[in-house]
Amino acid sequence: MSEVIEEVSSGDNAAIQLINEAKEFSQGLPAYFQGCLGNRDIDQNYHVISVFGSQSSGKSTLLNLLFNTSFDTMDAQQKRQQTTKGIWLSHTREVNTNQGAHTDPKSDIFVLDVEGSDGAERGEDQDFERKAALFAIAVSEVLIINMWEQQIGLYQGNNMGLLKTVFEVNLSLFGKNSKSAAPADATSKKHKVLLLFVIRDHIGVTPLESLSDTLTTELEKVWKELSKPDSCKDSSIYDFFDLKFVGLSHKILRADKFVEDVKELGDNFTVSENNENYLFKPEYHHMLPLDGWSMYSESCWDQIENNKDLDLPTQQILVARFKTDEIMNETLEKYFQGYETETQNVIDANDKDKLIDLLSTIKDNCTDAYDEMAGRYAKKVYLENRTKLLSKINARFAETIEFFIHATSSELLDSLKKFVARDNDKSISFNDNLLKVSAEISKSFNNYLTDFKEKDLIDDASTTELTTKFNKFLTKKQNELRDARVKAIISQFKKNMTFAIKDNVISLLANPTVDVWDKVMTFFNSRMDELLGRYSTVNENGERISDFEVGFTPELNNTIYTRLRYIAWSVLNNTVHDYLKEDTVVGILRDKFENSFRYDENDTPILWKDEQQIDNSFKVARSEALEIFDMLCIARKSDGSEIIPDVNIDDVEVEDDMGIYHLERFAHIINEIQKEKISRQFKKQLNMCVIDAKRSIITTTTHIPIWIYALIVVLGWNEFMMVLRNPLLVTLVLLCAVGAYFVNKFDLWGPVLNVVESAIGETRSTIKDKLRDFVLDDEDKRAGGRNRAESFEMQDMGDSTVEADEKSIDMKDE
Numbered sequence: 001m002s003e004v005i006e007e008v009s010s011g012d013n014a015a016i017q018l019i020n021e022a023k024e025f026s027q028g029l030p031a032y033f034q035g036c037l038g039n040r041d042i043d044q045n046y047h048v049i050s051v052f053g054s055q056s057s058g059k060s061t062l063l064n065l066l067f068n069t070s071f072d073t074m075d076a077q078q079k080r081q082q083t084t085k086g087i088w089l090s091h092t093r094e095v096n097t098n099q100g101a102h103t104d105p106k107s108d109i110f111v112l113d114v115e116g117s118d119g120a121e122r123g124e125d126q127d128f129e130r131k132a133a134l135f136a137i138a139v140s141e142v143l144i145i146n147m148w149e150q151q152i153g154l155y156q157g158n159n160m161g162l163l164k165t166v167f168e169v170n171l172s173l174f175g176k177n178s179k180s181a182a183p184a185d186a187t188s189k190k191h192k193v194l195l196l197f198v199i200r201d202h203i204g205v206t207p208l209e210s211l212s213d214t215l216t217t218e219l220e221k222v223w224k225e226l227s228k229p230d231s232c233k234d235s236s237i238y239d240f241f242d243l244k245f246v247g248l249s250h251k252i253l254r255a256d257k258f259v260e261d262v263k264e265l266g267d268n269f270t271v272s273e274n275n276e277n278y279l280f281k282p283e284y285h286h287m288l289p290l291d292g293w294s295m296y297s298e299s300c301w302d303q304i305e306n307n308k309d310l311d312l313p314t315q316q317i318l319v320a321r322f323k324t325d326e327i328m329n330e331t332l333e334k335y336f337q338g339y340e341t342e343t344q345n346v347i348d349a350n351d352k353d354k355l356i357d358l359l360s361t362i363k364d365n366c367t368d369a370y371d372e373m374a375g376r377y378a379k380k381v382y383l384e385n386r387t388k389l390l391s392k393i394n395a396r397f398a399e400t401i402e403f404f405i406h407a408t409s410s411e412l413l414d415s416l417k418k419f420v421a422r423d424n425d426k427s428i429s430f431n432d433n434l435l436k437v438s439a440e441i442s443k444s445f446n447n448y449l450t451d452f453k454e455k456d457l458i459d460d461a462s463t464t465e466l467t468t469k470f471n472k473f474l475t476k477k478q479n480e481l482r483d484a485r486v487k488a489i490i491s492q493f494k495k496n497m498t499f500a501i502k503d504n505v506i507s508l509l510a511n512p513t514v515d516v517w518d519k520v521m522t523f524f525n526s527r528m529d530e531l532l533g534r535y536s537t538v539n540e541n542g543e544r545i546s547d548f549e550v551g552f553t554p555e556l557n558n559t560i561y562t563r564l565r566y567i568a569w570s571v572l573n574n575t576v577h578d579y580l581k582e583d584t585v586v587g588i589l590r591d592k593f594e595n596s597f598r599y600d601e602n603d604t605p606i607l608w609k610d611e612q613q614i615d616n617s618f619k620v621a622r623s624e625a626l627e628i629f630d631m632l633c634i635a636r637k638s639d640g641s642e643i644i645p646d647v648n649i650d651d652v653e654v655e656d657d658m659g660i661y662h663l664e665r666f667a668h669i670i671n672e673i674q675k676e677k678i679s680r681q682f683k684k685q686l687n688m689c690v691i692d693a694k695r696s697i698i699t700t701t702t703h704i705p706i707w708i709y710a711l712i713v714v715l716g717w718n719e720f721m722m723v724l725r726n727p728l729l730v731t732l733v734l735l736c737a738v739g740a741y742f743v744n745k746f747d748l749w750g751p752v753l754n755v756v757e758s759a760i761g762e763t764r765s766t767i768k769d770k771l772r773d774f775v776l777d778d779e780d781k782r783a784g785g786r787n788r789a790e791s792f793e794m795q796d797m798g799d800s801t802v803e804a805d806e807k808s809i810d811m812k813d814e
């Protein structure tokens, strides 16, 4: 018999101390799992079973026999003492059954051997007992409660105390909110724990049923007496536990039967057809994959040890969250390794289909791997993190797709420019054409995106973001093209208008007549009409449909029309104001005066006979010039009305030579101060003209005869010789000769001649100035006597045009 026992217990499944005497959780659990399982992924195909009971009640012995584990057992022949300290865990795949050692390939069992209660070693300290019970219930599917037969019915504190502890901790787990007792996965049944009472040394005198009833009655009584939270006040023990009872024969007295009983119990831990007594029911399972169980158990112990409220569903959710997060990150890391390089190569090759294939493969790989690993955890958490994973994948893809699409967008936007530049379709306006082409480009872009969208490689948010960005660029491009078009129209118009106005208007103003402004305006209006008329639209019959149409919206057309008219008027304004400056006006007046004064009706120069003729011509010519001067000062039509632009040319403030600001309007060309200056200068020019004319008469009348020069030579001979014989002159001649000798010797004739020439030039100009001043003063005095009234008029000529006219009339009267 003992051989059998030896055989069964000699398995090599080493155990690990999960929680030591100091209540510390082992950090070697993952390594232990790795050692037991290798690379096998057992997912949720495992069971956890715990054993609980008084110290030295044969717990380890039972587990070793049942599951072929190798927990330490007490050697009774040496000493009765505590063997199991803390909580030990052992892995097994073998269950001893009546059919022999049964290995379930689909199920691994983790057995927890819990330190015995009521041990002398811990004395009155029941803290560990309570915490161990709580931990065992939190992590196990089946809790074996080991007890001697003779303890039943005696109501010994040991058993009931232990059971009370179990119930209490159970209520502390699930009692606060009995609804939360449901496992994290709502699709599963309500979670329960199986309490398997193993009655040791069952002699058989009292049948098992009787013992079961006694125990059940006791348990129900204990449950009833428990102080339960309100949420489960009316709950029964069966809401949380299933109860099973097994009797094992005396190990020493009936060793064979004992082994048989153990094997029979083992039958109930193995799956077989029609095994109604199968103990590992799905509702006992925590539905956690094993890779989450180690974390879950540690987390539970941490909560228990720190006397925090233990909420199993929350713990499971936390584990699920942690594990699915971990799986998600690992998946991303694995499948996005080398992503940048791979995608860059495809982007460089500008191969859309290849990019779609590549992204699809990466996405499928990621989701498949995630589903496989994370799908085992709480569904809610798994789905939450799946969404997170997809959004992370999509975010990476969106960057890549945007980068890839960037080149295409640029091409599309460039094509807009080309389409519009061609502008072949004359049947629709520029703007309509622009919008039409833009819509086509937008469609192409959306089609491009749709290819990615169809494969679910880009989400709605990213699609919207990319489309918005593209549309923004498209609108910007449209505006640029519109601006360019408007600028081209304006600059062409301005160029044509400037060219026409500069040539013709200046020519008209340079040779003004009294109706000069009529001519200017006639030319200006006709030219503007002609240039604006180029933008009118006509139908097939050649009839004008609209006066001005540059292909935009009516509002924009109108704005451009106004702008062109404004430009035309500005060009005219600038040309007129720039040209009619003081000096130019003086020149125009002088030319006008000279043309009339110097030439007759046949444009032949006049030969003056006498001063009367000069005076008469002077009056006529000056009067004509003054009339023109008046016309140039203010732009008026021949009907006397001032010319006012029909567009709003802003008044421009200009500063004159004296630092005074004036409002410059189109018609107001020369102000009063300028007028005065021009009159003064004009008067000087008139005077020079008249003097020249009169001098020409004097020159002809004051010719000196030659005989007068001969007479001077004859009469002055003696004086001439006397000068020649003067010793001072001889000395001077000698000095000059010596000087000439040296100049010649040193070849200094060049510099000497320069000095002499400049001295002569200087002397000559000084003499000329003196002579001119003398002659002018002399002439003024003489002319003043004859034409005092006329000179008086000339001085006042600049005061006002009206006054000048009156004086002109006076002069004519004279």
Ligand SMILES: Nc1nc2c(ncn2[C@@H]2O[C@H](COP(=O)(O)OP(=O)(O)OP(=O)(O)O)[C@@H](O)[C@H]2O)c(=O)[nH]1
Binding pocket: 054, 055, 056, 057, 058, 059, 060, 061, 062, 072, 073, 074, 075, 076, 077, 081, 082, 083, 084, 115, 116, 117, 200, 201, 249, 250, 251, 252
């Ligand atoms: N009478 C009897 N003795 C048993 C039985 N099973 C085991 N024993 C003996 O009881 C003693 C204690 O056995 P263990 O298996 O070490 O008991 P335990 O409950 O694991 O002890 P602790 O881990 O220290 O709490 C050993 O000497 C066993 O041989 C049984 O069914 N009946």
